[in-house]
Amino acid sequence: MENASIVNKLSESIGTTEPALKLLFTIFAGYPLALIHRKYVYGKEASLQHLFFILSGFSLGYWNYGRDMYHCVFTTFFTYCTLLLLNGTASAVAVTFIFNLGYLLTGYYFSSTQNYDINWTMPQCILVLRLIAVAFDYYDGQQPIEQLSSENKKVALQKRPSILEMFGHAFFPTSFLVGPQFSMKRYQEFVAGKYSRKGTNLPPDCAEESIRRLCMGVFYLIVFQVLGCFVTDEYLLTEEFGNRNFFKRMLLMGTWGRYTLYKYISCWLLTEGSCILFGLAYNGEDEKGEPKWNGVENIRVDIFENTTEFGEYIQSFNVNTNHWVAQYVYKRLKFLGNRYLSQIAALLFLAVWHGFHSGYYVCFFFEFATMYMERDIKSLVKSNETLTKFFALPQLQTPIQVVLRIYTFVLMGWCLLPFALFDFRSYLQAFANCSYVGVIVFCFWPIIYAPILKLVFKKNKVRKAE
Incomplete structure (x- = not known):
């Protein structure tokens, strides 16, 4: 006691x-x-x-x-x-x-x-x-x-x-x-000692890598606490937040989403560091013959902090769980003959695994919607020569990167609202305070934006024979 x-x-x-x-x-x-x-x-x-x-x-x-x-x-x-x-x-x-x-x-x-x-x-x-x-x-x-x-x-x-x-x-x-x-x-x-130091039965020399993860974990923990001073779960539901101008609300929503993710990232980095210190995280050697210690890596910080599309969030965040779902759910459903059905089933499993709160299901619905939209846009650009050349212009690369970074930063906050707020009334109030921006961007894509864009930018590239 x-x-x-x-x-x-x-x-x-x-x-x-x-x-x-x-x-x-x-x-x-x-x-x-x-x-x-x-x-x-x-x-x-x-x-x-x-x-x-x-x-x-x-x-x-x-x-x-x-x-x-x-x-x-x-x-x-x-x-x-x-x-x-x-x-x-x-x-x-x-x-x-x-x-x-x-x-x-x-x-x-x-x-x-x-x-x-x-x-x-x-x-x-x-x-x-x-x-x-x-x-x-x-x-x-x-x-x-x-x-x-x-x-x-x-x-x-x-x-x-x-x-x-x-x-x-x-x-x-x-x-x-x-x-x-x-x-x-x-x-x-x-x-069995297969990850031991070469030619010995001694623990691997991995302390330096462990300390690096430990320091990163502590850093993200501190940043999580600092960002939490600017916007909280409760503040997103207030009238004061809803009355701010649109751009400030989007910035705060993105900041809230980022610090919410940092809570998980800090824990994963800290646990990864201790797994490395045990020697469990050995993952073979690189091209220089140096041991790799990313065998239980759950967050790929370099990718996560430079995302320009939501697919990169999936590649970099909660890596082990995503890999588990891909290996034991998604790929086991090949008999369905449709990748979208397999993806829906995998996301439904993830939602059920998290619990009964409706927010989990809404969150993973938006994950599916974002991935669907991004795949559709990529397909549209690749199939139209005019769009392909336009987006390949050198002078547009930096502006495009900036826009995409803002897009992922802000709208990840939107996708996390139902996941973090759980209760239907709470995240519905947060949706309203954020002007339903995610609904407008993601849900209207297949029924309004995509048909119009596909009509304007028709396919005019012949696929190369494989």
């Missing part, structure tokens, strides 16, 4: 909630745990390493969520039993998928509020993807190797993971609560 009161008082003094501050402390705890592992546990017997990860990860979870941690223990054990009884079959995949997603949604139903909830469903939503992936990978490992894609070959499991591997992978201390996702295969290779 004494520790809890100290954290509570500290959280009140810095203007945050106790669960949020405890979660932040937990994220930073990954670094000393990594140092302990490197000094005393690295390279030791696999079972000892599994137990270290299980105990440390569970302890961090228990400090945050108490007895609610039994949900994570139960679902991991249930998944292990499913693989034990049904082996690497399609039935095992179906049971694992339905059970874990259903369990998470039940948790959302009974525990979610109209606020951003930091409770046991947060690590559970990370765990859902991890457990489902193990079932898929074990299934893939039983298939003829020539039938697998190059990505699936990398992570396919020929042998069922042991119960210690299941729990060690599930409760890995630097990724258990907020991610990142990584495959069972990566976990097994890491424990």
Whole structure:
């Protein structure tokens, strides 16, 4: 109780909630745990390493969520039993998928509020993807190797993971609560010492890269706090904000969207840094023979900070989750024969995975709408010689870049409004205060703008024979 009161008082003094501050402390705890592992546990017997990860990860979870941690223990054990009884079959995949997603949604139903909830469903939503992936990978490992894609070959499991591997992978201390996702295969290779320093059984030399991510994470955390002083969730709903001139509202909406994303980016950079310090993030070598440490990268900062289209946001933000959805949902739906149907199904899965708040579904609807519009515009430009030559003019490149940077900066804020505000009345009020700009830009594209532009700029380029 004494520790809890100290954290509570500290959280009140810095203007945050106790669960949020405890979660932040937990994220930073990954670094000393990594140092302990490197000094005393690295390279030791696999079972000892599994137990270290299980105990440390569970302890961090228990400090945050108490007895609610039994949900994570139960679902991991249930998944292990499913693989034990049904082996690497399609039935095992179906049971694992339905059970874990259903369990998470039940948790959302009974525990979610109209606020951003930091409770046991947060690590559970990370765990859902991890457990489902193990079932898929074990299934893939039983298939003829020539039938697998190059990505699936990398992570396919020929042998069922042991119960210690299941729990060690599930409760890995630097990724258990907020991610990142990584495959069972990566976990097994890491424990087996395949990422060790060349020619030795020593931990890899990755401290410098870890510190770099740590510093970046702290920097984004500070920027998040600073930008939050200019515009808050509540301010977007006020009459004062709605009465500002259009351009100020758009600037503030974009700023709000950027700082909202920085909340996630700071956490991901911090957890990535601790994963690197463990040695888990090894990803082969570059052309110079230097080791790469981006194996669990969840944010590609260079791309994110220079986006000129929404497709680049998807490439750079929440990379591991997007990769997971592409590998285990989108690509598994090839039998539908329509990429738009597959994309809709993948986005619907993401919305359901986040919970029942209508804002999630509206947010991912706008993601689909933006991607549809951008693909349509690219196709229109490529198919018309006049437009192709116009947009290729050297003197237009800088202005085009500026306009596109403003476009992505401002309208990402729009797309995040329903995701962050959850409640229908709240984000509808925010939509009104922002002059429904996203509806005007994205929703009117297929029914008004696209038909007119396609009529004016008809196709006049002959496709080259492939």
